Amino acid sequence: MVFDWVARLLHWLMALLLIIMxxxxxxxxxLTLAERRExxxxxxxxxxxxxxxxxxRLFWRRRYPPPPYPDSMGPGQRKWAKGVVHAFYLLMILLPIAGFLHAASYVDFEIHAFGIWNLTALLPSGELLTGVFHVIHGSCAWLLIILAIGHAGATLKHAFIDRDEIPARMLPFLRKSK
Ligand code: HEM
Ligand code: HEM
Known part of the structure; x- marks a missing residue:
């Protein structure tokens, strides 16, 4: 069993965009202040x-739950896999919210999202407040990337050591014909 095409599309599109971001x-x-303004x-x-x-993606996952894990995965491995998935979803939500709050309290200049929405008008600007959100935003970004590196490593382990069907759940063209 594999993830449905919407879940797969969202996974790879978001993975690419998160790494670019x-x-x-x-x-x-x-960047200089003028370049950052742009x-x-x-x-x-x-x-x-x-x-x-x-x-x-969260809504889609609730509506169309992921396929069950293969029997070859023990309870410990399943627990780890579920923990990583929860951490990913938490970070994918916390990270942009912290960025949003950082922008909302920004001191150097006003930040407009989509060319029209002045985010900086939403909170009082202040060095301390924006500094706190900067640290939270940066830490969440690093945590997400470290988790993604471990996650890609785990996929390679499933592909070449466990030789199970986990990689093919997100990359169905890898599916072995029986
Ligand atoms: C969801 C994907 C996002 C990723 C992966 C991401 C990543 C990053 C990273 C790695 C930094 C540098 C942090 C550091 O070195 O401490 C940064 C800075 C920043 N981000 Fe994001 N960010 C995301 C979303 C957002 C959003 C939604 C906003 C605002 C609405 C935002 C606003 C900012 C601001 C204001 C800075 C500080 C820029 C500066 O003054 O140098 N980010 N982001
Ligand atoms: C920023 C990058 C990435 C993020 C945020 C991410 C996030 C996720 C999440 C949240 C899931 C679980 C989907 C669900 O149950 O709803 C997942 C599954 C998966 N990801 Fe990633 N991923 C990233 C990059 C990668 C990369 C680079 C690879 C491969 C080298 C990969 C391979 C997989 C595979 C094979 C699964 C299916 C696991 C299973 O069957 O339970 N991911 N990923």
Missing amino acids: FLFGMQMEE ALPMHASMGLLLLLLALF
């Missing part, structure tokens, strides 16, 4: 779209 965010730290609204708009995608 992480690199974008890291790069932004190197880049941040794009980062914020794309991040808010990712928040909507994460919420839609």
Whole structure:
């Protein structure tokens, strides 16, 4: 059994966009104030779209639950796998919310999402407040990327050591013919 095509599309689209957004965010730290003024609204708009995608993905998952794990997976392995999935969903929601609050309390300039929505008008701007959200946002981004690296490593283990059907659940073209 494999994930349905909507779940697969959302998985790969969001994985790609989250990695691009992480690199974008890291790069932004190197920019001058004028360059950041150009880049941040794009980062914020794309991040808010990712928040909507994460919420839609959660809704889709509740409506169309994932296929059951293969019998070859023991209870310990299932518990780990479920824990990682929960952590991913939590981070995919917390990360953009922390970014949103960071933008809402930004001090250097106003940040408009989608060219029209002034996020910076939503909270009082302040160095301390925006600094706290900056740290939470950055930490969530790092946690997500570290988790994704471990998760990709686990997929390789399933593919080459366990040789089970887990990788094919997200990449059905890998399915072995019987
Ligand atoms: C969901 C995907 C997102 C990812 C992966 C992401 C990633 C990052 C990363 C890695 C940084 C650099 C943090 C650091 O080095 O401490 C950053 C900075 C930032 N992000 Fe995001 N972000 C996302 C969404 C958002 C959203 C939705 C907003 C606002 C609505 C936002 C606003 C910001 C702001 C204001 C900064 C600080 C920029 C600066 O002053 O240098 N981010 N982001
Ligand atoms: C930022 C990057 C990524 C994120 C946030 C992410 C997130 C997730 C989540 C949340 C699930 C569980 C889906 C659900 O049960 O609703 C999942 C499943 C899966 N992911 Fe990723 N993923 C990422 C990158 C990758 C990469 C790079 C690979 C492969 C090298 C991969 C391979 C898989 C596979 C095979 C599954 C199915 C696991 C199962 O059958 O339970 N993912 N991923």
